[in-house]
Amino acid sequence: MMRTRPLKVALLGCGVVGSEVARIMTTHADDLAARIGAPVELAGVAVRRPDKVREGIDPALITTDATALVKRGDLDIVVEVIGGIEPARTLITTAFEHGASVVSANKALLAQDGAALHAAAEEHGKDLYYEAAVAGAIPLIRPLRESLAGDKVNRVLGIVNGTTNFILDKMDSTGAGYQEALDEATALGYAEADPTADVEGFDAAAKAAILAGIAFHTRVRLDDVHREGMTEVTAADFASAREMGCTIKLLAICERAEDGASVTARVHPAMIPLSHPLASVRGAYNAVFVESDASGRLMFYGPGAGGSPTASAVLGDLVAVGRNRLGGTTGPGESAYAALPVSPMGEVVTRYHISLDVADKPGVLAQVATVFAEHGVSIDTVRQQGKDGEASLVVVTHRASDAALGGTVEALRKLDTVRGVASIMRVEGE
Structure with a gap:
């Protein structure tokens, strides 16, 4: 009636x-x-x-x-x-x-x-x-809060900001630099006059806090989310990503620790394999992967912004x-019964892609490898190119903690043979 x-x-x-x-x-x-x-x-x-x-x-x-x-x-x-x-x-x-x-x-x-x-x-x-x-328009909160209420969610990984995805996609597909891609996004109405909230990751970090809280039944505030923007991503980073069979996306990653005793939430640019479904998300679209015990991997895709x-x-x-x-009733309210601690970024474990500017002379690679070993970071692959006394050294690591990687980079910067750390990027989605 x-x-x-x-x-x-x-x-x-x-x-x-x-x-x-x-x-x-x-x-x-x-x-x-x-x-x-x-x-x-x-x-x-x-x-x-x-x-x-x-x-x-x-x-x-x-x-x-x-x-x-x-x-x-x-x-x-x-x-x-x-x-x-x-x-x-x-x-x-x-x-x-x-x-x-x-x-x-x-x-x-x-x-x-x-x-x-x-x-x-x-x-x-x-x-x-x-x-x-x-x-x-992408349904995420209701599936997490209701459809998956009987499941255990372990990871939420996704692209949750259309502006940054448009910019990075344009840089990848056309070879444009960051500023050129941002200017196009602004002209098309994808970026605000002041794009700081988007390109510095504040918008995605707020969304990550909400998603992590619901997924893990734990209160996660904006201050708990590690945040890095994508303004320093360069065409050289995309060239390196392509050599690895990857592309670069600004990702929101919320995950439960392997022992289930804590959670982390972070937003930062990352290389992901071209074989991963998120790699094919183009333009201003959003997509989120949810990984849980019983249902496995679920992907939610669609327009993430706009009137x-x-x-x-x-x-x-x-x-x-x-x-x-x-x-005369109400729907689900806050579910924070798990009250899991939110671990600091230093405890996050993932792979890394590090690009170094070094002197082109014998022994440099051995010095660099020693620094990685001293900090407990295992090297997966190394690629070196040199010319006229200068060289670039690209190191891809096995899985290591963010704290260990940070200590490694700090030590590398002190080497006389290392002219600079050109780029550090995490490798996700493998």
Whole structure:
């Protein structure tokens, strides 16, 4: 039976994502009502610039007073797509206090204060859903939180930022330098005027914190995630990767230790074999690999950003929360029972690709090999090219801890025969 009283929804933010959410709510109103079991009514839209024309939205719904909107007391669901920490955090907790559940796309806030927001939702008996915070239209949070609830997830490995993937893919496929590829991404609208959050890995790190927390039933905050950007990746790095049968991606990697006693979360550029499915993810697309005990390897792929894909995830959450509202129940909340410690980056074990500028004379290779041996880092392959007294030495290691590799590199820089460490890159996905 269809309930005649509509579910009242307030929208905080009406930019690229918010305007698309409002449009879909209007154009797909009958379908949404049928799927939820009640009509959905847009009850108010909080914006910063009230004079801007917003096609399809009744101007009477527009307000600049977001606080008054979420305090109305008659709202069923508040959709938060303004981003940032404040005022979003206060608005969300105020919405809970005044009887509304919340759907959010705010990765930065959830990575920093997810535990407190979940606690506030539980205290007031409300839902907090945020599928759109991680990978746009790609369903990740619900599969991890619900579909794989009976399984043990060991690793989440993926490309979760479309801007950086576009840039690296362009560098790989055309030989473009970083700045040239960034300029093209900006011209096409894939990169913001200030791309720092993307290219320095902040965006991916926030998503990694959210994914790790859900996958491992452990509270993982943004500060727990090791982060490195991709601005130093060069055409020479791609040339070296190709010689190894690899390409380079900015990866978010969340994994459980082999003994299961701790977890790690990290974001950094890495070489991956061309045979790995992630290597073929092109342009601004995202893809995430989930590895678990029972289900094995699962891959989720699709557009990870943009107004329509992100709005799709928001509306999916809105339907789920609306159904819960009608049923007088709430969906899954925070699951942090495992409370596993988050290990520092130094304990991460992987392979490494190190490029050195060295003097082209006898004995250099022996000196370099001795330094690796002294720090317990085993060498897999070595490639050397020399000309006019200068040489490049490329070393690929077996698996070693990040701390051991760091000590090795520090010692290498002190050798008189080593002119510089040109590049250090991890090798993943093997």
